[in-house]
Amino acid sequence: MAVQRQMTESDSQTPRAQHPLREVLQMFVGNRAAVVASVILLMIVLAAVFGPMLYPTDPFEMVWAPFTPPGTDGFILGTDYLGRDMLSGLLNGGRVSLTIGLVAALMSVFIGISFGALAGFYRGVVEEVLMRITEFFQVLPTLLFSMVIVALFGASLTVVTIAVGIVSWTAVARITRAEFLRIRELEYVTASRAAGASNMVLMTRVILPNALPPIIVQAALMVGSAILFEAGLAFLGLSDPNVVSWGQIIGSNRTYILDAGFTVTIPGLAIFVTVLSISLIGDGLNDALNPKLRRR
Amino acid sequence: MAGQDSDHALVVENLSVAYPLKGRDRAGARRRLLAVDDVSFAIPRGTTLGIVGESGSGKTTAAMAAARLVPHSGGTIHLDGEDFGALDAAALRRARQRVQIIFQDPYSSLNPRLRAAEIVREPMLYAGRTDRAEQERIIDELFEAVGLRPEQKSLFPHQFSGGQRQRIGIARALSTRPSLIICDEPVSALDVAVQAQILNLLKSLQRQFDLTYLFISHDLGVVQHMCDEIAVMYMGKFMEQASRDSFFAAPGHPYSRALLDAVPSIEAVDRPRPPLLDGAVPDLSEPQTGCRFASRCPHALPRCENEVPVLADATGAEGHHRLACHRADDIGPAASG
Numbered sequence: 306m307a308v309q310r311q312m313t314e315s316d317s318q319t320p321r322a323q324h325p326l327r328e329v330l331q332m333f334v335g336n337r338a339a340v341v342a343s344v345i346l347l348m349i350v351l352a353a354v355f356g357p358m359l360y361p362t363d364p365f366e367m368v369w370a371p372f373t374p375p376g377t378d379g380f381i382l383g384t385d386y387l388g389r390d391m392l393s394g395l396l397n398g399g400r401v402s403l404t405i406g407l408v409a410a411l412m413s414v415f416i417g418i419s420f421g422a423l424a425g426f427y428r429g430v431v432e433e434v435l436m437r438i439t440e441f442f443q444v445l446p447t448l449l450f451s452m453v454i455v456a457l458f459g460a461s462l463t464v465v466t467i468a469v470g471i472v473s474w475t476a477v478a479r480i481t482r483a484e485f486l487r488i489r490e491l492e493y494v495t496a497s498r499a500a501g502a503s504n505m506v507l508m509t510r511v512i513l514p515n516a517l518p519p520i521i522v523q524a525a526l527m528v529g530s531a532i533l534f535e536a537g538l539a540f541l542g543l544s545d546p547n548v549v550s551w552g553q554i555i556g557s558n559r560t561y562i563l564d565a566g567f568t569v570t571i572p573g574l575a576i577f578v579t580v581l582s583i584s585l586i587g588d589g590l591n592d593a594l595n596p597k598l599r600r601r
Numbered sequence: 602m603a604g605q606d607s608d609h610a611l612v613v614e615n616l617s618v619a620y621p622l623k624g625r626d627r628a629g630a631r632r633r634l635l636a637v638d639d640v641s642f643a644i645p646r647g648t649t650l651g652i653v654g655e656s657g658s659g660k661t662t663a664a665m666a667a668a669r670l671v672p673h674s675g676g677t678i679h680l681d682g683e684d685f686g687a688l689d690a691a692a693l694r695r696a697r698q699r700v701q702i703i704f705q706d707p708y709s710s711l712n713p714r715l716r717a718a719e720i721v722r723e724p725m726l727y728a729g730r731t732d733r734a735e736q737e738r739i740i741d742e743l744f745e746a747v748g749l750r751p752e753q754k755s756l757f758p759h760q761f762s763g764g765q766r767q768r769i770g771i772a773r774a775l776s777t778r779p780s781l782i783i784c785d786e787p788v789s790a791l792d793v794a795v796q797a798q799i800l801n802l803l804k805s806l807q808r809q810f811d812l813t814y815l816f817i818s819h820d821l822g823v824v825q826h827m828c829d830e831i832a833v834m835y836m837g838k839f840m841e842q843a844s845r846d847s848f849f850a851a852p853g854h855p856y857s858r859a860l861l862d863a864v865p866s867i868e869a870v871d872r873p874r875p876p877l878l879d880g881a882v883p884d885l886s887e888p889q890t891g892c893r894f895a896s897r898c899p900h901a902l903p904r905c906e907n908e909v910p911v912l913a914d915a916t917g918a919e920g921h922h923r924l925a926c927h928r929a930d931d932i933g934p935a936a937s938g
Contacts, residue, residue, distance in 0.1 A: 324757070491709045491710075492704040492705075492706060492709045492710035493709065493710050493711055493712040495670060495702070495704070496702060496704065496710055496770075496773065497712070497723060497727070498670065498697075499668060499670055499697055499700065499701060499702050500697060500698060500701070500723060500724035500727045500728070500773075500777070501694045501695065501696075501697035501698050501724070501727035501728055502694075502723075502727050503694060506727070511712065514714050515712070515713065515714060
């Protein structure tokens with residue numbers, strides 16, 4: 306009896322309007338690794354944003370004897386080969402690394418979506434031209450190409466960010482194009498077209514929102530790879546010499562890796578943990594946004 | 602057939618749709634696939650024309666071309682007496698609200714990111730009807746008309762069943778008060794029990810709002826229930842065109858008879874089964890020299906393969922009944938069971 310009553314009650318009730326995003330959030334929260342990674346990344350971001358204010362030591366100033374081991378003389382992470390405070394370097398470098406990662410990823414998402422959306426929507430000649438351009442960028446050796454850009458235009462933060470962005474948008478373009486090719490054939494797009502939607506509205510308001518999930522996942526992963534990319538350039542001395550970044554700390558201390566390993570391992574660990582967190586978040590987003598895995 | 606007849610919601614004359622193919626034929630002309638070949642029909646306001654045919658017969662393409670969602674390669678389209686086929690891109694976008702479509706698949710025809718009310722609102726936004734209060738009034742009215750509850754307006758498509766989704770699709774099609782609604786197999790994807798509900802809903806809405814339907818189906822039972830006039834399409838051409846009663850009383854074309862014979866029925870169980878059609882369908886990328894059905898027709902003569910039959914009034918039929926068959930008079934109208 307009780308069971309029966311319960312059933313009729315739930316039958317007569319209209320299900321609450323549940324936004325698709327809430328479902329995604331529930332799935333994401335169910336993924337433990339992704340949640341832990343989000344917490345860690347949040348702490349890293351907070352440290353990079355507020356750390357330099359709370360710990361105002363200049364990362365370029367020589368404050369103590371070189372190679373002071375971590376934990377001695379009040380230097381939590383020790384000092385590097387010029388006697389500069391490692392903790393200050395790490396906090397300030399985090400700002401730069403994260404900013405470059407974020408801005409470069411945003412840039413490649415913007416270029417990639419533009420190329421992919423136009424190619425997938427208009428097909429034909431537009432698609433041919435845009436995808437050939439994409440392939441051209443795809444086959445360029447990425448590190449070499451970005452080194453050429455930095456060498457030509459100078460090692461400023463802006464140039465490095467643009468260089469990283471320019472070499473990594475092709476994946477987004479291909480994913481966006483594939484999603485547009487799939488979604489443009491669905492009947493709700495025809496319905497919107499039949500109702501009088503312009504091509505611009507169809508692309509930006511009807512197709513793009515439905516194409517976003519895999520693009521978001523790719524964008525998240527790209528923040529990680531952009532950080533790695535910048536670290537690589539900085540390690541080679543091709544980053545802005547006037548700002549600290551994690552890669553640059555590793556690069557400048559690399560000669561002393563055997564004498565004072567911590568000067569290299571600490572920023573290395575920072576890169577590792579950050580990129581790993583971003584990858585785990587990306588994986589979590591992928592599972593949460595992928596409707597095939599979503600339970601009904 | 603009167604081109605500017607304003608008693609008709611839609612008048613289509615000599616409509617053709619050709620898809621370009623790769624390569625050229627022996628004469629050096631670009632090869633193309635003629636999916637719809639010289640099709641004409643007119644739908645009086647408030648009535649339903651059914652187009653039946655097997656998969657790939659071009660019935661959906663013909664309807665989409667009439668709605669100008671597929672480019673037509675020839676012919677004229679008049680909507681409410683206005684030359685809809687000749688509108689330029691900007692004028693066409695404004696006029697699109699007058700032809701709406703109810704789709705086959707209720708799962709892919711609703712944008713999963715929009716709430717039910719927004720789906721119904723969307724056509725009004727594109728049509729420039731921006732008065733919010735007026736929109737809400739129309740949405741409320743349509744939800745009631747299609748049998749959805751007001752509190753379901755804020756739900757997302759995945760929270761509805763197939764039949765309910767189809768009701769949302771119908772409400773969307775009605776929201777701009779179109780002159781013509783194309784129903785593209787609107788019940789083929791639904792359960793049999795739900796099919797009847799949706800068909801009856803479509804009929805009652807037609808009475809309520811004086812709607813004109815172009816109804817596409819492969820199911821003759823559904824067409825018999827829904828349509829005032831029926832056109833049988835095969836490989837891009839109309840084979841037979843008649844009022845419903847005349848068609849079901851005396852289907853004249855061998856292809857129409859084969860379609861009707863293929864409908865399973867309880868009375869027919871004891872009767873000898875008519876032979877199934879064999880033979881291959883013609884390749885539409887080649888120019889057709891004769892009747893498209895000749896390769897499968899049990900009555901085919903050499904003439905059928907060398908001369909394209911044209912739609913002509915059937916002899917002895919009551920009312921409006923046209924056939925495209927060289928042997929219509931020889932084989933006579935069949936008394937169908």
